[in-house]
Amino acid sequence: xxxxxxxxxxxxxxxxxxxxxxxxxxxxxxxxxxxxxxxxxxxxxxxxxxxxxxxxxxxxxxxxxxxxxxxxxxxxxxxxxxxxxxxxxxxxxxxxxxxxxxxxxxxxxxxxxxxxxxxxxxxxxxxxxxxxxxxxxxxxxxxxxxxxxxxxxxxxxxxxxxxxxxxxxxxxxxxxxxxxxxxxxxxxxxxxxxxxxxxxxxxxxxxxxxxxxxxxxxxxxxxxxxxxxxxxxxxxxxxxxxxxxxxxxxxxx
Numbered sequence: 001x002x003x004x005x006x007x008x009x010x011x012x013x014x015x016x017x018x019x020x021x022x023x024x025x026x027x028x029x030x031x032x033x034x035x036x037x038x039x040x041x042x043x044x045x046x047x048x049x050x051x052x053x054x055x056x057x058x059x060x061x062x063x064x065x066x067x068x069x070x071x072x073x074x075x076x077x078x079x080x081x082x083x084x085x086x087x088x089x090x091x092x093x094x095x096x097x098x099x100x101x102x103x104x105x106x107x108x109x110x111x112x113x114x115x116x117x118x119x120x121x122x123x124x125x126x127x128x129x130x131x132x133x134x135x136x137x138x139x140x141x142x143x144x145x146x147x148x149x150x151x152x153x154x155x156x157x158x159x160x161x162x163x164x165x166x167x168x169x170x171x172x173x174x175x176x177x178x179x180x181x182x183x184x185x186x187x188x189x190x191x192x193x194x195x196x197x198x199x200x201x202x203x204x205x206x207x208x209x210x211x212x213x214x215x216x217x218x219x220x221x222x223x224x225x226x227x228x229x230x231x232x233x234x235x236x237x238x239x240x241x242x243x244x245x246x247x248x249x250x251x252x253x
Contacts, residue, residue, distance in 0.1 A: 012128070015111040021141035022119070023104045023148060026165055102165075104129075106148060108138030114150060116167075132169050134158065142188040142195070145208055149195060151185035154178070157197065159211065175211055177204055189229045191236060192253050198226035201240070219247060 107115040116130040136154035143149075148167075150158040155178020161168050177185055178199050187198035194214070195206040201220045204213045219226065224240040231237075236249040 013109055015109040017107050018110055018139055019108040019141050021106045021143055023143045025103045106141050108141050110137045112136055139184055139186045140188040144190050149188055151188050153184040155183050157185055187229050191231055200225045
């Protein structure tokens, strides 16, 4: 078995890279048989699984329980996201219409920029295909359901869509999830078709179809923000900043 090796190490920007996300290409295959015309896409299949949380707010059949070594807070934030259209200053290095169906790599920077590269390009000699400037640092990027969600330090989430191979960078949907600049959306996670957004020590669960918050849960009674989340089977593992505790959430599809 071959060990991984570093093929290249290149400086691509003058700001710290806070996150990175792979975005697959669009692939559509058509069958020439008239009786069996079909298409195959690499985009994520839409998922209809629902998750609800056992908390002081509205609860339905499914439950989510949190195991930890310390007590939990029962308070929850019921604030709904503000959905709006907002123009973003974007510098397109090459014409968007000339983008081919290639997998891409999105880099999120501390200065608020998103740099988009085609994975087949040699970034040592080629500049980024697209450069999107946001008003705040980019904390997390997540590809989901043929869209890219970008969370910022000011509590906003930008939702980018594409048609064929062209991303709409000029007018994304903007969701106001965090309450202020002091509550950045630090982490995004796809949990069975729902978007989990980490804000301070709280998780807000976003319906990606309606782009509305379905539930909000305080994960910890400690005043420590969530630093990382990952999903394995029916469990979400959560770590807190500057903490030795690991929280395990049981989730149901």
